[in-house]
Amino acid sequence: MNQSGKDIKITEVCLRDGSHAVAHQFTEQQVRNVIRALDEAGMHYIEVSHGDGLGGSTIQYGRSLVDEMKLIEAAVEEAKQSKIAVLLLPGIGTVHELKEACKCGAKLVRVATHVTEADVSAQHINMARELGMEALGFLMMAHSAPVEVLVEQAKLMESYGAEAVYVTDSAGALLPHEVRERVKALRDNLDIEVGFHGHNNLSVAVANTLAAIEEGATRIDGSVRCLGAGAGNTQTEVLLAVMDRMGYVIDIDLYKMMDLAEDVVGPLIPGSQEIKKGSLVLGYAGVYSSFLLHAERAARKFGIDPRDILIELGKMKVVGGQEDMILDLAANLAKKQTVEAGT
Amino acid sequence: MNQSGKDIKITEVCLRDGSHAVAHQFTEQQVRNVIRALDEAGMHYIEVSHGDGLGGSTIQYGRSLVDEMKLIEAAVEEAKQSKIAVLLLPGIGTVHELKEACKCGAKLVRVATHVTEADVSAQHINMARELGMEALGFLMMAHSAPVEVLVEQAKLMESYGAEAVYVTDSAGALLPHEVRERVKALRDNLDIEVGFHGHNNLSVAVANTLAAIEEGATRIDGSVRCLGAGAGNTQTEVLLAVMDRMGYVIDIDLYKMMDLAEDVVGPLIPGSQEIKKGSLVLGYAGVYSSFLLHAERAARKFGIDPRDILIELGKMKVVGGQEDMILDLAANLAKKQTVEAGT
Structure with missing residues (x-):
């Protein structure tokens, strides 16, 4: 059980998962504004990549308005204390893009695979460590495999050098007791940190994240204003308010987060991040x-x-x-x- | 602990709490359409009243477009199986409006007071019982009183003849463990049913409602598409999907609820029911x-x-x-x- 909160590192994903919500049309100025505000609030990590990770800007996944390397560079320039992270899905992105992102100043990469396909992450995790980056593993659609498979795949990522593995609830299909079970199993079987990335399709992203934290997850993802695919992610500023109410001490300025949610990220939201039929059905069906x-x-x-x-x-x-x-x-x-x- | 779900009665509040979200401008046709769809889905109770309860249509609380008695009558006409409920805040509404609502066909009243002021509900609960209506108590701002005060006030309502008392989280300020504690205390100390009415200011309305159900609450409020004051309420169709996933058997048609959320209630939403700064601050501060x-x-x-x-x-x-x-x-x-x- 995590009691203090001081070991918890938050990664803000509104400029990566949120990229889906704006059809990958972030401008450089928007990215700079969001980074500056998050950096001033003391956000630990900020992920900047195409919604589908490095190399995602294709006809298949949707072309980005601005080359992501340019956005990463701009983000690194603006961030005084926050570290810039990138996402890489082997098959979409390659070690080539990883090296380039590293050159642009990215300090951390999450290497994401389907929950049963951790073996494709070996090369990318290795390369990230060689480059001196933090390398974390992201097991997507974590609800869809039995817990023992999740553990086995996470151990693979650990063996490749990952410094943490995330339970990634890509479909927003997990319920709090299921998150608890998965995080606990990873904590019991790994020597590295455990993380949680939630989606809000079933309206329990914040509750799931709290469950993960209570079971000892120390790497937590949030997205300001839920900006993300479908129903969006765990709403960062709400999560921080709830964590504060629960007694966790986090060195991120809550008021500044509330303000930037309203004034900086709010205006970027094209539609709304409510839970509509499509997202609900996907979360329900998983x-x-x-x-x-x-x-x-x-x-x-x-x-x-x-x-x-x-x-x-x-x-x-x-x-x-x-x-x-x-x-x-x-x-x-x-x-x-x-x-x-x-x- | 409630295991089966068969004792749980859901009250849909999108035509009452949701009235705030549309500045009390529901038309008779809109009400008829929503009632018909909810009734077909098998909703147990549907509350129809001004957002601030019977008699709320004033300059102070906002004038309704259509006289609420007319809306109640229309609702009763459309509902083949759902029962029509009303809300009454003593001081805003009186026994006069209660009698009138009963004449229009309302079968249930929730008499709502501040959590420390249950004594003002005696007359209205009495009258409702005399009229042959179900009479339930609603203790608002339930987060703001110590649990022992909540229990004492609920016992007062029980003594007046209330057939259930709700933990009403008006400010959306409660966290799941706090809901659990309150529902458990009421269950331990009352002989009548216990209910829960949530708001989503801290993004835990669904999680809070699950916690309430797990502790034995059998009267549950929801609002389709969250339609309600501020960040809105527990999203009914999402709650039902989650309850289904948890194994509770509820005799409400989930697909029909998803459909009406999209096609019937969706078009009524004026802005969006996202969690914005104002709602978050209110929930956080309580x-x-x-x-x-x-x-x-x-x-x-x-x-x-x-x-x-x-x-x-x-x-x-x-x-x-x-x-x-x-x-x-x-x-x-x-x-x-x-x-x-x-x-």
Whole structure:
């Protein structure tokens, strides 16, 4: 159990996960303004990358308005105390981009893989350590694997040299007791720090993060104003207020965080970060957002509810790249529902 | 501990607490549409009243577009299975309005008082029972009194004939462990049902509601799309999804709730129900929203931060009607801060 809060390091992701919310159209001036404000508030780490990590600016994932290396450089220039972090998904980003980000002044990289594919992170974690960067592992869709698999994959990342591993709730599908169980298992089985990255699809991102902290997680992600994909992330300024109320002592200025949430980040929000139907269904089903469109198409074809497909996909723990099976699944579901309706 | 969920009764408040969010401008057609959709989904109770309860349509609290008795009548007409509930704050509403609402077909009243003022509810709870209505007690700003006071006040309501008492987190200031403690104390000391009404100022409304349910609360409030004052309430459709994931069996159709949240309630939302600075500060400080303006004025006058005033007011457990002391408090704080800055 973590009692004091002094060991907890917060990473602000509104300029990375939040990049999804603005279709990767951050301007250099916006990045500078946000970094300056966060830096003045004493934020520990600020992640700056395309929403899908280094190298994500492609036609497939969405082109960034400004080259991310330019944004990283600008961020490093503005930050007097905050360290600039980057995200790297092996396969999207490579060691080439990692080296470049390091040259631009990034001090920390989170190497992110699907929860069952930690082995693809070895090279990138190694290289980051060689470059003198902090290298942390990010196990995405952490809800979709049994706890023992999560532990085994985290141990792989530890063996590659990761200095922390995050339980990454990419789909916003975890509930507080499930976060507790996962963080505890990692704490019990690793010698390195444990982190938590939450999404708010089920409106429990703050509660999940508190659960993680109570179980000893010391690396915590937040996003000011929830700015992030779908329902967004754990809302940083709210989390800090709650942590303060819980008695944790964090050296980040709460008033300044509230002010920048209103005055600096607020104006960047294009729509709203409320929990709408799409995000809720994804969190409830526990599936990748990329399945939504496929499920809707298949549902139309077979005259069934797309939610039935998504929930089934969630149960099957389907991962990206398996979109083909959605049509088969929809056909089977339609048949089953016809039979049931007939009985 | 509640295990099955079958005893849990949900009250939807988007047409009452949500009335604040639309400045009490609901049209009869909007009310009919929302009621019809909620009724089809199987919602247990739907509260229809001015945001400040029966009789709230005044210059002081904001005039309703449509007379609330007309809205209650329309709601009763549309609801085939859901029961229509009303809220009554003694002092704003009277037994006269209660009788009228009963004539219009309202089946349940929640009589709401400040957590230390349960005694003003006796007459209204009595009358409701005489009228054959369900009569429940609502202890507002429940965070601001010691647990033993909450228990004592709830027992008063029980003695008047209330069939349940709610822990009402009006300021959205409670954290899950605090909800747990309060619900448990009421469960241990009352023979009637216990309820919970949450607000999302600290982003833990769903987590608080789960905590309440786990401690045995069986009367639960939610608001579709969070529609309510400030940051809004526990988001009903999200809560139901989470309860489902937790294994509680509730006879409300989750898909229909998701659909009506998107298609029927969504279009009514004027701004957004995100957690912005004002709501966060109020939840963090635990004060009435009516203090915000007074605090801002006093802060300007004495050159201090309004948040310092609000936090101090929260510590002092100031209640409505004591706004006069805000100027004195601000003057003292300004003096103290000058002295501290000088040392």
